[in-house]
Amino acid sequence: MAKTALFVTCIVDMVFPDTGEATLEILEKAGVRAEFPEGQTCCGQPAFNSGFQEDARDVARQFIRTFAGYDHIVTPSGSCAAMVRHYYPELFAHDSLRDQALHVAAHTWELSEYLVDVLGITDLGTTLPKPMRAVIHDACHGMRGLGISQQPRTLLSHVRNLELGVLNGHDQCCGFGGLFAVKMSDISGAMLNDKLANITTSDADFVITSDCSCLMHMNGGLSRRNSPKRVVHLAEVLAGRVAA
C-alpha cells in the first residue's frame, strides 16, 4: 500500500489547525491513512519568493529529508505544492539531494487534485448542516501553477445542501503574494479592495478557497471592514465543518 504523508504547511499548523484536522478527516474518509511526519516545517516559499534562494534551499532541504521516503505528499495548499513541484528541481539541480528533490516534486499534491486526479474520488458524501450558497475564489498558484480549477468544483458539486455560484473576478489575485502584502502594502491593499468589493456584493453566504494564505489575507480585510462575510478553506467545507 502506498505510503502517504500530510504536509500541513506552516501557516495551517500555527494559525489554522482546524483546516489541518479537516484535511486529515477527509483523507480518512477517502480511505487514506496519512502520516504526519514530525520533521516538517515550511516549504521555503517565503524566502524563495523574496529572492533569498540560499535560505529557501536550506529550509527546502528539511522538507526533502522529511518527505523523501513517502509515495505521496498531500497538502491543503496549491501554493506550497506549486513551490515544491516547480522550483525544487531547479533549486537542487546541482545538489546531492537532487534525486530526492525530483521525487518529492513529482509526488506532492494539493488536496483536491490528489482526491480527484490521483484517487479518482469525486463524492465524499458530505452534507452541510443547512442549505447554503457559496462561491469559489481560485487561488492563483493552484490555478495557474498547477492547473487546479475543475477539481474543487467537482468535489463541491457533490456536497449536499451546498449551492455553488460564481464570484465576479474569481480568478483575480486577492493581492496577498506573500511578503508582497507587507513590502508593497499599498498596491496589495488596492488589490484586496477590488477582491473584497466582489465578495461583499455577492449573495453567497461564504467564499471557498484552497489556500490558507489567501484566506488569511481576505479574512483580514473583511474583518477590518467589519463585514459579516467570511472565506472558508475547501477542506473544512468538504468535511462539513461549516457553521450553520
Added chain:
Amino acid sequence: MNASNSFKSSVVVALDDIQLQTALDRGTTRAVNGRISAMGETSAAPELRAQARAARLRALNQLPELLDTLERNVTANGGAVLWARTGAEANDTILQICREHGVRRVTKGKSMVTEESGLNHVLEAHDIEINESDLGEYIIQLAHEPPSHIVFPMLHKTKEATAELLHEKLGMPMTDKPEDMTRFVRGVMRRKYIEADLGISGVNFAIAETGTIITVENEGNNRLSCSTPKIHIAVMGLEKVLATWHDWTTLAQLLPRSATGQRMTVYTNLMSGPKREHEPDGPEKFYLLILDNGRSDMLAGEFAESLACIRCGACLNVCPVYQNIGGHAYGWVYPGPIGSIVSPLLQGIQKAPSLPYASSLCGACQAACPVDIAIPDMLLKLRRDLVKVHDPASASLPWRIGMRAWRIGMRSPLLYRIGGKLAAVGTRLLARNGKITRLPGILGGWTKSRDFPAFPAESFRERLAQKKKRVESQSRESE
C-alpha cells in the same frame, strides 16, 4: 530620493488619482474582454500560441544570422541599414540624416524604441519640429506626458480629460464624443503629413527573408507618415526580426487579438524599401535603424526569453498591479509585468530595483502572454539577483535579519516549534478580540489595510499529539 522610494511614492500618488483610476478601470477592462473574445474565436488558441512562441524563440536563437540576412535584403531592395549600440547613438544617426537632407519637420508613428532613446527631445533641441501621428501619442505629446501603455499610450487619460486638453491647447469645441475629437485631430494632422520632410516609424516585425518591415495600426497615420514624406526611417529593437513570412502568418493572428482584441488591425503595412522607378508614390529614401541598447547582453543570459515579447500589452491589461497603479508609476518606457523585467535589464537593475517586487506573482501575465513568456519565473530570478547585490529594495537590514532568523527556525523542527509557540504567545498579546490591528516594525504594512489573526493557543501538531495520547491511554485502559 532613491529608486525604490520614488517607486513607492509614485504608487501612492497613482492610487489616489481618481481620474487615473477611472481611466485604468475603463481601459484595462475593455482590453481584457476584447482579447478574451478575440482569442475565443480561434479554433486552436493553445496550438497557435505554441507556434508563435516557437517562431519567436527560433528567431532569437538565430538572431545574428537573421539580422545579416535582413540587412542584405533591405540593401538589395534599395534601402540602407544603420546600426546603433545605444539610444544616444540612434538619436545621433537620425539627427545626422536630418542634417544631410535639411529636414525641418518630422511626423512619427508609434515607436517604443524611440521612447527608449528620448528622440523627440533631441530633435526638438535641434529646432526640428516632430509631431506624433498616432492619436493617443499626439494627445499625450500635447500634454507633455510619456506613454503609460505599450499599445494604448493614453490609457491613463479619460475621454473627459482629453476633451479638456484639446479644447485648451487647440481650441477644439468641447465634446464628450471620442469620434468628434478624432475628427478634429485628423483635420490638424493632415497638413502635418504634407509638410513633413521625414517620416519615422517603429517596426512590429522585420521579415529577414525578404527584407520587409511590418507595422500594424488602426488609424492609417503610420502609413501616411511612412509614405508621404520623401524620407522614411524605421527604427527597431534588434529582437524584432522573424525568419520567414510563414512565421508572420502565425503572429499576424495573435498580435492584434492580444493587443486590441481585433482579428486584424485596420491597416497592416508591409514595406520593402523605397519607391521603385515605376511606382507613383512612396519615400525616395528608406533607412532601417536597428538598435541594441542592452538587448544583446540580455540575449546571452537567462533572461533571453523576455526578448520574445511582441509588445502586445496583454500582460499589462490583465495585471492587477498595473490595473491599480497605471503605467507612469513604473518610471520608465516599459510598464507592467514585462516592463518589470525589461526595464531593470535594459537600464541596469539598480535603476529600477523595486520593479521585480511589484508583483504578487499571480501569473495572470504569463497566462495572457501570446508567446507564453515565463514572467513570474523571471521576476523571481531578478529578485535573487537583487539579494545577491545587497540592494536595499530587496533586503534592508531588518529584512536580512528577519530572513536569517526565519531560516534558522525553519530548518530545525525543534526551533520551529519554539518559534511557533513564541508567535502564538506574541500574537495573542498583541490581539484584541482575536485580531491584531497594528503589527510592529517591518510587518506594519500588513495592518495598514487588513487585520492579522491571533494564533490559536495550540498548533495543529500539538492537537494531534494530544489526540494520540488520548487514544493511547484509552486503549491502555481497555486492556
